[in-house]
Amino acid sequence: MINEENNKEMKELLKQAITPVKDTELRRDLWPQMLRKLDQQHSRVPWFDWALAAILSAILFLFPGAIPALLYHL
Amino acid sequence: MELLERFAAGDLEAFETLFRQHQKEVYAWIVRIVRDSGIAEDLTVETFWRIYRARQRFDPAAGNFRAWARRIATNAALDHLRHARRETELPEDLPCVASEDSAVRGETRERIRQAFRELPAKYRLVATLALIEEEPYNSIADAAGISAALVKVRVFRAVRMLRKKLNSFGVEVAAK
Secondary structure, eight states, rough: OOHHHHHHHHHHHHHHHOOOOOOOOOOOOOOHHHHHHHHHHOOOOHHHHHHHHHHHHHHHHOOTTTHHHHHHOO | OOOOHHTTTTTTHHHHHHHHHHHHHHHHHHHHOOHHHHHHHHHHHHHHHHHHHHHOOOOOOTOOOOHHHHHHHHHHHHHHHHHTTTTTOTTTSOOOOOOTOOSOOHHHHHHHHHHHTTSSSHHHHHIIIIIIIIIOOOHHHOOOOOOOOHHHHHHHOOOOOOOHHHTTOOOOOOOO
16 A cells, blocks of 8 residues: 555656657558668677688698698588 | 468567567556656567567467566666666656645655666566556556566555655654
8 A cells, every 4th residue: 555655656757757658659650671680780790700720720820731631522 | 371470480570560569568668667758659569579489389279468578668667777876767758746836846756766776677667567556466567577466565565665765764654
C-alpha cells in the first residue's frame, strides 16, 4: 500500500519533468535502411577469417618450402 | 510453406513481409523507451537485424513473432540505455508542463531529469515504462523477459533511488 503511494507520488513528480511520448508513429519505411545493414553485414569479413589468413601468410613466409605442398593439396 | 516457416528457413522475402508488418509496432515500443525518434529508428533496424540473425532459433509452430520481436526490441533498447547513459541527455524538445503555477519549475525539472537519466539502465527501463508510460507490469515483464514480481521490485528500487538522488540535489521528496 505504501509502495503504491510512493509510486504514485513519484509518478506525478516525474510526469511534470518527463511527459509520456505522444508521437509514436513511424514516419518512413525503414526497409531500405534494413537492406543496407544486411548488405554491410554480409560483405564484412569476420575477424577470425583475417586471423586465419595472417597465420597462413606467416607460415608461408617462414617456411616457403610449404608452398608447393599447399598448392598440391589445393 | 507458411510465412513464419519461410522466415525461419532464411527466406528474405518472408523477412521483408514480417519487417513491413511489424516495423511500426517495434518502433512505437522502442521510442517510448529511448524517447528519441532517430535513435528509435536505428534501434528498430538493429532489432530486426538481431531477429534475422536469430531466425533459426525461432520456432514457427510454437512461436509468437510479435512477442518475440518485442522482447528483442526491449533488449536492443536496454543495450542502448546501458551504453548511452553517461553520454546522452534526455531530448530537450520533450514537451514539459511549464505553467506558472506548476509546483515543479525549470531547475527542479532539470534535476528530476538528471536523477532519472542517472538511474542504472535496467531500472530506467522499467521506471520509464511503468511510471511515465503507465504500461502494465505484466506487459513490461513479457517484454523484458522477467516476472511481473521482479518488475514491481525494480520499480520500487528505482523510486527509492530517485528519491535519494533528488534529496541529494535538494529536491524534497518525502518518503511515506
